[in-house]
Every structure is written in C-alpha cells, then in structure tokens.
Amino acid sequence: MALAQSILRETLALCAWLVLLSVIFIPLERLWALRKQNVRRKSLALDVAYYFLNSTVLTLFLALPLSVVAWLLAQVMPASAQAIFTGLPVPARFAVALVVGEIGGYWGHRWLHEIPALWRFHAVHHSAEEIDFMVNCRAHPLDLMFTRICGYVPLYALGLLQPLATAPDPAMMGFVVTGRIWSFLIHANLRARFGWFEHLLVTPAFHHWHHSRHDHVDHNYATVLPWIDRLFGTHHLPKAWPAEYGTDTKVPETLTGQLAFPFRRD
Numbered sequence: 317m318a319l320a321q322s323i324l325r326e327t328l329a330l331c332a333w334l335v336l337l338s339v340i341f342i343p344l345e346r347l348w349a350l351r352k353q354n355v356r357r358k359s360l361a362l363d364v365a366y367y368f369l370n371s372t373v374l375t376l377f378l379a380l381p382l383s384v385v386a387w388l389l390a391q392v393m394p395a396s397a398q399a400i401f402t403g404l405p406v407p408a409r410f411a412v413a414l415v416v417g418e419i420g421g422y423w424g425h426r427w428l429h430e431i432p433a434l435w436r437f438h439a440v441h442h443s444a445e446e447i448d449f450m451v452n453c454r455a456h457p458l459d460l461m462f463t464r465i466c467g468y469v470p471l472y473a474l475g476l477l478q479p480l481a482t483a484p485d486p487a488m489m490g491f492v493v494t495g496r497i498w499s500f501l502i503h504a505n506l507r508a509r510f511g512w513f514e515h516l517l518v519t520p521a522f523h524h525w526h527h528s529r530h531d532h533v534d535h536n537y538a539t540v541l542p543w544i545d546r547l548f549g550t551h552h553l554p555k556a557w558p559a560e561y562g563t564d565t566k567v568p569e570t571l572t573g574q575l576a577f578p579f580r581r582d
C-alpha cells in the first residue's frame with residue numbers, strides 16, 4: 317500500500333513537472349522558433365515515454381551505485397581535505413559544485429562519444445532530427461546513469477555530496493535543479509542569441525551544434541559552463557546554426573528498439 321502510494325505520488329509529481337516545463341517552453345518556442353516544426357512533432361511520444369522511464373529508472377537504480385562510489389571515495393579522500401569544501405558558505409559550495417560537477421559531466425559525455433561501445437548508448441540521444449526542449453529526455457537509461465555518476469564522482473570526492481545525509485544541502489539542491497532545468501533549456505527550439513553571455517553559460521546555439529549531424533558533434537560537451545569546452549579544446553560556437561541534426565548511426569525508431577540497440581551485434 318505504501319509502495320503504491322509512493323509510486324502514485326512520484327507519477328503525479330512527474331506529471332506536474334511536465335506540465336510546468338510545457339507551460340514555460342512551448343510558448344517560448346512558438347514566439348522565437350528557430351525552425352518551423354509542429355509541437356506534436358515526430359517522436360514526441362517517444363520523448364515523453366523516456367521522460368517517465370528515465371525518471372523512474374534513475375530513482376530506483378542509481379542510489380546503489382552512487383552509494384558504492386561515495387563509500388569508495390570516502391575511504392581514499394582525507395576528511396581534513398573534504399572539510400575545506402564542506403565548510404564553505406552556501407554560494408561558494410554551489411559554485412565549486414557547478415565547476416567540478418561540470419568537469420566530471422564533460423568527461424563522461426566525451427567518453428560516451430569517443431568510446432565506440434559507449435557511443436551505442438549515447439547515439440539514442442543524438443538520433444533526434446528535430447530538436448526541442450523534450451529531446452533532452454531522449455537518452456538510454458544507462459547513458460544517463462553513466463553521465464550522472466561521472467558528474468557526481470568529483471562531488472563525492474570533495475565531500476560536497478553526501479549520499480546518506482539526512483538534511484538536504486541547499487547548495488547541492490541548487491546545483492541539481494540548475495543542471496536539470498538547463499538541460500531542457502539548451503535543447504529548446506529557440507533562435508535567440510545572447511552575445512557575450514554565450515561565453516559564460518551554455519545556450520541553445522551551443523548545444524544545437526553538439527547535435528549537428530556531421531560537422532561538430534565532437535564539440536560542446538558541457539551542459540552549463542561552455543568555457544570548460546574551451547579549456548579542453550572542444551569549443552565551437554559560430555554565429556550560424558547547424559544545417560542538419562541527427563546521426564548516421566542507424567538507431568531504431570521505437571522505444572524497445574532503442575533500449576536494445578546498444579546490446580545488439582550489428
């Protein structure tokens with residue numbers, strides 16, 4: 317009974333978030349559309365299915381591997397070193413978490429592109445040929461688990477994230493919420509450009525280039541801080557927009573086909 321109530325509560329919360337995201341992004345994408353495309357575009361149902369599937373899978377299956385990673389890191393990291401970071405004020409903890417979490421996420425994302433076996437998981441995300449905010453949801457659950465762990469490893473190492481903490485840390489909540497909302501924003505079908513601001517924070521133009529079909533898919537791995545790509549030599553942000561989105565990897569179009577795709581031998 318308690319499990320059923322908890323599942324119902326989670327599902328309602330997910331529905332409420334989806335409504336909120338739609339209320340924010342659909343009018344914006346209508347007003348400042350980069351490309352003319354129907355709100356009910358091809359594969360929208362697939363992305364909605366991923367939204368519910370991935371939220372559930374991450375809630376159920378990510379806690380255990382993260383706890384193991386955190387425990388292992390706690391064995392090797394001196395508590396005195398962690399105390400330097402955990403003793404910082406909230407805004408400083410948030411800033412440090414954003415930078416180190418982004419560096420971890422950057423490398424996780426880059427390995428998904430550069431290691432062929434991992435690319436088969438990540439190709440699902442790059443199979444979208446029309447981009448809008450809901451494309452953020454299209455990702456193989458194991459791809460998401462991998463990038464989430466890569467992003468969290470440095471946070472556990474510095475003691476900023478505590479898997480068994482009883483009270484939520486406002487700095488870490490801010491870090492997590494910023495990352496989640498930003499991921500939807502950078503996929504949005506928005507033609508707006510932001511001048512110098514684009515050097516400071518990732519915008520749709522930056523991430524749309526990452527979804528380009530051929531030319532710059534191996535650039536722009538960051539989610540929030542584009543200068544991390546500059547640091548590692550993968551930054552690409554011209555004034556133009558990509559001509560075409562998608563991938564030449566033959567990813568199936570159905571949910572079950574995509575979930576099985578990385579494990580198929582072809």
Ligand SMILES: [Zn+2]
Pocket residue numbers: 425429438442526
């Ligand atoms: Zn990618």
Ligand SMILES: [Zn+2]
Pocket residue numbers: 441452503523527
């Ligand atoms: Zn993307």
